[in-house]
Amino acid sequence: MIRSLLIANRGEIACRIIRTARSMGIRTIAVHSEADAGAMHVREADEAVAIGPPPAAESYLQGDRIIAAAKATGAEAIHPGYGFLSENAGFAQAVIDAGLIWVGPPPAAITAMGLKDAAKALMQAAGVPVTPGYLGEDQSPERLFSEAQAIGWPVLIKAVAGGGGKGMRRVDASEDFAEALLSCRREAQASFGNDAVILEKWITSPRHIEVQVFGDSHGNVVHLFERDCSLQRRHQKVIEEAPAPGMDEETRAAICAAAVRAAKAVDYVGAGTVEFIADASQGALSADRIWFMEMNTRLQVEHPVTEEITGVDLVEWQLRVASGEPLPLAQEDLSINGWAMEARLYAEDPARGFLPSTGLLELASFADGYGIRVETGVEDGDEISPFYDPMIAKLVAHGDTREEAIATLAEQLATSVVWPVKTNAAFLLACLRDTGFAEGGVTTGHIAEHVDTLTLPPSPQEADWQAAAQQLWLQSMPAQSNTLPGPWTALDGFRANGPRRLFVTLQQGAHHRQIDLSAIDVADDHPYLIPVSDGLIALRDGQPLLFQTPRNTGSSSGSDAASGAITAPMPGRVIAVAVAAGDSVLKGQKLLTLEAMKMEHSLTAPFDGVVAELSAIEGQQVQVDALLIRIEQRAEALAD
Template identity: 65%
Template sequence: MIDSLLIANRGEIARRIIRTARRLGIRTIAVHSDVDAGMPFVREADEAVCIGTAAAADSYLRQDRLLDAARATGAQAIHPGYGFLSENAEFAEAVVAAGLVWVGAPPASIRAMGLKDAAKERMIAAGVPVTPGYLGADQSPDRLRAEADSIGYPVLIKAVAGGGGKGMRKVDAAADFDAMLESCKREAAASFGDDRVLIEKYILSPRHIEVQVFGDTMGNVVHLFERDCSLQRRHQKVIEEAPAPGMDPETRAAICDAAVRAAKAVDYVGAGTIEFIADGSEGLRADRIWFMEMNTRLQVEHPVTEAITGQDLVEWQLRVASGEPLPLRQEDLAIDGWAMEARLYAENPASGFLPSTGPLDRLRFPAGVRIDSGVEEGGEVTPFYDPMIAKLIVHGDTRAAAAAKLAEAARQVQVWPVRTNAGFLARAAADGDFVAGRIDTGFIERHADRLIPGTAPSEAVLQAAAAAIVPARSGDPWQDLVGFRANAPAVRRVEVEVDGTPYLVERTVAPAATIDGDVLYLDGEAWSFGPPRADHAGGTGEGDGAIMSPMPGRVIAVLVKEGQAVARGERLLVLEAMKMEQALLAPFDGVVGALKVAAGEQVPEGTLLARIEVGEG
């Protein structure tokens, strides 16, 4: 068994790896950027090395500094986690060349599956069904547009080197193709250094089904069943579960066998995931499930597989990397119950899911469920890395039990002043269509009106505030009897202030709510009942034509020039923060009166970026 392990990652996955390594008696070494020096994963490791500044390109993506840290600390092996360099074949080769153990897929397997076009060709040869599309070398816009027209809209433009929802655009009509292609290629070049794309037919009722596979150095490959990751937003997974709802034994056998064939086709070793797209319009059927891609690493959602199989997949990784055979054979693995995972993000659903950054003055998680988190109360969410605060993982005997447990767990989350999607997650997990298994990748967009809260507090929130605040601020039991009537519920009329706006509330029932100072926590939401405060989500000054930065981030594109005439809704600039692109649009027809920023600049929230003036160009 490996005796010392450097973790070339950060946050939640670094803590996850440290837990298993400690249980196995393995010494751990954390690496960190300067802004991460106070993070929990740094303290929990046996040793820690600072490898650079906040930007990932100057720290977590610096292969030379990672290898220097491994040599300096006497690490025997390197675990890349997920993201960053986890699927970088050159880094894997450099680790092996340095005489270290690489706890990941073989470099040749990473290369074979790293380019989507080549991977699909290999899968066709292995008898694995693939989605219809264009995989050609001709990358001219005219050829790509012609192929999309031939396939028929809607289509997906996907970066050849993409992954994690990056470099992917759905195009509904031919008129939108050129703009979407340009955006996709720009994001692909920035994220992967490769702007090549492929075109796929977009499945109208798509289900995202993936299979966990594992191989060892002796040629053994097993699957640990499937996961359903259909609840997505902007191609980013939100809620994952295992097993997949509606999966019958015959279809499960077909998809899992195809996944094992796919892994064997590239001589796979370690943890990997074969991702499939399924047409769920008539339920899951073996003849309507197609290969999409392979992730040659551990997945963010691996805990749901651990929950239904009782296995520790990080331990499996470490044992296989140490040269041991797979811990179990295929016939030894079975599904027990149902598991779900929700990704708790630092974002504001009411403001278009814009990232939210700042201090974590309050961070409380529910008891009785598994919480994988990279942050803690008193810490901070910075704009430099992924906005995930934690993963909420639950297990139940049935899918209905797991969904109810997940909804309740999300309701109990308390975070302030950073905004989160906890209330959104609670509503999604409790939604009737979700509980009934009527899901596909368009679920969130289709039900946005009932899943995403408004910007103003609801009547239920106001009543909760009145019920929670008044007793907390009254020390006179006789005063609390105001409104008492013998033949009806007691009623108290209370004026509650929300961000400087007064509301008159009648308190009749005291709901289950928590009040802390001037902040009310209810059903995963947090409301400030006190003096006006700055909203961390920000906004734009559309009324006077001022285009403000709605979030801290980097300007990655300036699409207009001063003096240029623009139409309402026209794209002006593109910001990027926490793995998310945000296009800023012209609020009305006018002229670009001033441009205050250039591409490449880092800007704080609320910065004036440009101003649109009424007039003609």
């Protein structure tokens, strides 16, 4: 058995591998860039080695530095995780040549499955059904156009060395083919250094079905059933589940057998995933309408859902197989137990076109409990860096039924909180609650067809305003006081000739309201409230909504310069404030200067008006969307 392991990766997958290795008594070594010196995977490993500057190309993609780190620390093996160098046959061979154990498939298998045209030809020879199309060596535009015409429109142009949706174009008509081909080739050359393409028949109602396979060095290959990864955005998986909805036993047997044949065709060893495209135009899945797409020669991001329904630790299997042991279980020992679902929680803002969000995490709190699993590489106080994939966590739920798994995952998303970095939690929750998804069998185009609805940010409800007002007022009271303030100590609208009324002024984003505490009744819809440094968060459908009293500063959602709310466009430091509260300003006048990403950004007045509120202080660090200044229009301008 391997006794010491270097993980050539970072983030949640590095932490995931460390957890299993530790349970097996294996010493772990982490590698890290300068940006990750204090990262969770570094803290959790037994030892850590710095390998270069923040950009991945200068650190995590430097194979020679990783191998040198393994030798320097006495590591016996290298686990690549996923991404980075995990499917780099040259790196795998270099690890082996250095006398180290490669925790992955043989370099020859990686090479065989690395190019889509060669892989499909190999699969055809092995009796694995492949999507109708053209795999030929003649790459002339004339030949490609002729083949596309023969296949029939629409056609998919696909880079042979592609992945992640790059180098792919759908063409609906003959007149669009030439331009799409040029565009596809340019992108493929820039991304992969190879502009060769293949053509495939476009499946009008496609579902993405994949099969987890595992082989050992003794000739054994098994499958661990299928996953459905059809819910995608721009070819990137969003929510994955196992087993696949609508998969009958006959179809399952056929697709899983095809996956095993595919693995055996390349003498596969280790964990791998065979991906298929299914034509769901007739509803139910059928073996005669499912075709091979490609094979991922590594552990997949979504591997936890397979682990949850089979009870298998795939990383443990990887380490045992890499140590020369046979597979721990035979095919007849594997079975499906219940249903599992995974949501990828990203640091991004769906309401702004899924723009990445970076910065320090004041809060990174994930729900826990029965049927819940969290895979993450961050915690409170960590930083989401702009240098790497913005995944914060994978939230996984397991239940006896699909409905139970959906309900558990929805609750997990609704009660987990990340702040102040933006996340896609509300978007994921909207996907789970979508009628089409709940019914099962959505196609890969589902999100694109419903993106406007799914990305609509939740709005604060009356219960949120009232609960936040009540809680913020209580927090403002002296610790020893547990009663309403007296008429001589509180600014609460006391009247000698009538009932006292207590008002609290709140802001939520660009909106201000005065809440009458005497009229509060939030018993029926009380939100989940979390105190943060600059106010109070109410979780509404997975979206953290920040409520503040006007004197507070901090981040806000829903900022709108047209309303006079001037907010920070990104995390940064206020280095100059050019106005004071009450000052008159003209449209375009500089209000303050923010330093972010080593650049200065001037924020200006959106219209003529008066500085009604000034929250910014020189030298202050602010998060994205922090309310800095609020401008009110002059009375005469409003009268016009």
